Amino acid sequence: MDIGVHTPPLYGESLDDALAYLDGIGVDAVEPGVGGHPGDDHLPREEYLDDEAAQSELADLLDEYDMRISALATHNNPLHPDEEVAERADVELREAVELAAQLDVGTVTCFSGLPAGGPNDEVPNWITAPWPDEHAEAHEYQWEAVAIPYWSDLAAHADEYGVDLAIEMHPNMLVYEPTGMLRLREATNERVGANFDPSHLYWQGVEVTDTIRLLGEHDAIHHFHAKDTKVYDAQARHKGVLDTTPYDEEADRSWLFRSVGYGHGEAHWKDVVSTLRMVGYDGALSIEHEDSLTSSSEGLEKAVAMLQRAVFRDQPGDAYWA
Numbered sequence: 143m144d145i146g147v148h149t150p151p152l153y154g155e156s157l158d159d160a161l162a163y164l165d166g167i168g169v170d171a172v173e174p175g176v177g178g179h180p181g182d183d184h185l186p187r188e189e190y191l192d193d194e195a196a197q198s199e200l201a202d203l204l205d206e207y208d209m210r211i212s213a214l215a216t217h218n219n220p221l222h223p224d225e226e227v228a229e230r231a232d233v234e235l236r237e238a239v240e241l242a243a244q245l246d247v248g249t250v251t252c253f254s255g256l257p258a259g260g261p262n263d264e265v266p267n268w269i270t271a272p273w274p275d276e277h278a279e280a281h282e283y284q285w286e287a288v289a290i291p292y293w294s295d296l297a298a299h300a301d302e303y304g305v306d307l308a309i310e311m312h313p314n315m316l317v318y319e320p321t322g323m324l325r326l327r328e329a330t331n332e333r334v335g336a337n338f339d340p341s342h343l344y345w346q347g348v349e350v351t352d353t354i355r356l357l358g359e360h361d362a363i364h365h366f367h368a369k370d371t372k373v374y375d376a377q378a379r380h381k382g383v384l385d386t387t388p389y390d391e392e393a394d395r396s397w398l399f400r401s402v403g404y405g406h407g408e409a410h411w412k413d414v415v416s417t418l419r420m421v422g423y424d425g426a427l428s429i430e431h432e433d434s435l436t437s438s439s440e441g442l443e444k445a446v447a448m449l450q451r452a453v454f455r456d457q458p459g460d461a462y463w464a
Contacts, residue, residue: 143415145449146171146212146426148367151438153183160184161207163439167446171212171426173251173365176241177234178218185214187234191241200245212426213249213308213337213365214238220296221255221288221316223263231255235307236299243303249365249425250300251308251337254317254326257288268314270384289316290329297330308337308364319346320353327362339367339430340414344405345383345397351417358421366418368427368449370405373397392434399432402445412452419454427453 147169152160157174164172174180176187190196204210216238218231238250259267259280272278300307309326311318317326320336327334336357340350357363373383378396385396392398402411415427427449431441 143424143453144170144426146428148173148428148430149184150180151431157184161209165207167443171210173213173215173428175215176238177216180215187237211247212428213251214242215251217253219255221257223258239300239303239305242305249306249308251365253315254309256315257284293330297333300333306364307334310337310339312342320356335362335364337365338363341369341371341399344371345373354417363423366427367430368402369430370400370402371397372400372405401433401441403448415452
């Protein structure tokens with residue numbers, strides 16, 4: 143298990159400078175964006191796809207800093223009712239899979255996407271309750287008519303290239319919690335699994351270590367985002383956690399994304415790491431910094447320092463006492 147960083151907070155620096163900085167603070171892996179919401183500042187997908195010379199230069203740069211790529215990231219909505227938006231997201235995903243295979247990177251991180259509530263709607267519709275009945279009908283349309291056909295085809299594409307699709311369970315997407323994750327995996331193939339980001343589960347009231355065990359039973363954790371959340375009870379008590387307050391109005395929000403250790407303490411994160419090991423996950427803990435109460439560098443450095451105390455570097459030995 144190693145410590146990684148999702149690199150958008152460092153987009154103001156070149157990839158070379160970002161790798162030098164990350165190497166200096168003890169990071170082992172990077173998760174660069176190649177399209178969608180993360181952008182592609184560090185790894186422009188179209189510049190590297192099918193270009194062996196550019197890929198060789200990238201490999202040399204990574205070797206210089208003893209760094210690996212844990213995953214390529216493209217977070218967008220391939221199920222969007224606007225055909226142009228959906229097509230752009232689909233191209234990003236398919237090309238990310240192809241580039242991952244060419245770079246010997248086994249994983250692409252992404253979102254499930256979110257369809258409209260019906261074939262004539264114009265905007266995505268996040269449905270969170272089965273009543274009135276048209277909501278249940280819309281939810282079933284989203285799964286059966288849109289998501290499963292699309293993801294079955296994309297999963298076959300990923301399998302052809304030997305690449306896993308790691309979906310972040312994210313509110314305002316169709317897959318936002320573990321039962322939806324398993325439903326999509328069962329309807330497609332084993333290339334479809336989770337980019338396990340606990341930050342979105344904390345505020346939903348989902349128990350993170352139990353969910354690691356659940357998805358681990360199905361070998362469904364393909365990647366992991368180290369990202370924390372703090373629920374602020376003074377706000378949540380009177381307006382709940384479905385909070386539309388802007389993220390930069392911190393004092394008025396029910397919850398905020400926080401640097402690792404600032405939403406849940408070190409003991410909790412050691413339990414998370416231990417549970418990941420129990421279920422056989424041995425990949426990167428890729429830090430995603432979205433804490434508006436601290437700078438990117440300070441947030442990353444504090445997260446790295448804490449995870450270094452939590453992560454296991456060695457494989458376990460024999461249980462000689464058993």
